[in-house]
Amino acid sequence: MGYQxxxxxxxxxxxxxxxxxxxxxxxxxxPSGVVELAAAHGLRSIALTDHDSTSGIAEARExxxxxxxxxxxxxxxxxxxxxxxxxxxxxxxxxxxEILRERLQRFRDSRERRAETMVDRLREAGxxxxxxxxxxxxxxxxxxxxxxxxxLVEAGQxxxxxxxxxxxxxxxxxxxxxxxxxxxxxxxxxxxxxxxVAVLAHPYSTRDVETTVSELAxxxxxxxxxxxxxxxxxxxxxxxxxxxxxxxxxxxxSDFHGTGEREGHEIGSANVPDETIDRLRRVVAxxxxx
Numbered sequence: 685m686g687y688q689x690x691x692x693x694x695x696x697x698x699x700x701x702x703x704x705x706x707x708x709x710x711x712x713x714x715p716s717g718v719v720e721l722a723a724a725h726g727l728r729s730i731a732l733t734d735h736d737s738t739s740g741i742a743e744a745r746e747x748x749x750x751x752x753x754x755x756x757x758x759x760x761x762x763x764x765x766x767x768x769x770x771x772x773x774x775x776x777x778x779x780x781x782e783i784l785r786e787r788l789q790r791f792r793d794s795r796e797r798r799a800e801t802m803v804d805r806l807r808e809a810g811x812x813x814x815x816x817x818x819x820x821x822x823x824x825x826x827x828x829x830x831x832x833x834x835x836l837v838e839a840g841q842x843x844x845x846x847x848x849x850x851x852x853x854x855x856x857x858x859x860x861x862x863x864x865x866x867x868x869x870x871x872x873x874x875x876x877x878x879x880x881v882a883v884l885a886h887p888y889s890t891r892d893v894e895t896t897v898s899e900l901a902x903x904x905x906x907x908x909x910x911x912x913x914x915x916x917x918x919x920x921x922x923x924x925x926x927x928x929x930x931x932x933x934x935x936x937x938s939d940f941h942g943t944g945e946r947e948g949h950e951i952g953s954a955n956v957p958d959e960t961i962d963r964l965r966r967v968v969a970x971x972x973x974x
Contacts (some may be wrong), residue, residue, distance in 0.1 A: 764845060
């Protein structure tokens with residue numbers, strides 16, 4: 685691969701963002717609104733990567749066709765690991781794939797049960813939020829901790845979503861509840877079954893990046909999120925080296941969840957190489973020919 689960081693810096697602002705969330709999961713902007721924001725920021729290609737959901741892709745694609753933004757069908761899956769977090773992004777997937785749809789429904793059902801347990805634990809601790817309000821905030825999308833966090837902010841129990849997480853919703857706090865997750869290898873398998881490519885999201889969320897990438901590469905990983913909005917040049921250079929070492933496509937994105945939602949995750953804030961999507965498509969084509 686041999687990708688050089690300085691070459692991308694010389695190109696200027698990226699026209700690609702491959703990590704965006706909408707109200708189909710825990711974002712605050714509808715899928716069509718995400719596309720409109722992308723266009724306003726000069727992006728030509730995006731991937732909608734909602735948690736455990738592809739329900740926003742049709743709306744996003746319709747908006748993209750109307751205003752001239754390419755929308756890649758994507759998803760983000762949380763996986764079960766002993767330490768840290770490991771999220772898997774899937775790109776160029778078939779949203780109608782039956783294997784993927786069945787798994788996603790199972791995960792969404794688990795998310796709703798998890799939210800109910802979170803609310804019960806918080807109420808037992810004297811914190812007055814309701815499941816009904818959490819469901820309202822989810823607005824039919826895949827329910828996540830951010831919806832509970834927003835309910836906590838509304839109830840005056842936290843000053844921001846980040847504050848709500850730190851006070852109540854991270855491991856060891858009163859409102860934390862684990863949920864059903866596939867193994868990383870299973871997540872890769874689901875994505876491949878849906879004819880997509882599997883990419884490790886925000887790799888520094890794991891505790892041992894080198895070992896994790898090596899193990900996942902052996903399990904069929906296709907790419908690595910090198911150009912993540914919060915990572916500095918040194919971190920990105922190291923991840924680019926790992927991607928090159930394991931023959932993985934370096935991808936990137938902002939991890940946008942809504943305007944003003946998470947500092948540093950503004951739409952279009954990751955400097956993603958122009959050739960990224962073509963490289964991902966070549967991986968799909970090679971797999972079909974193998």
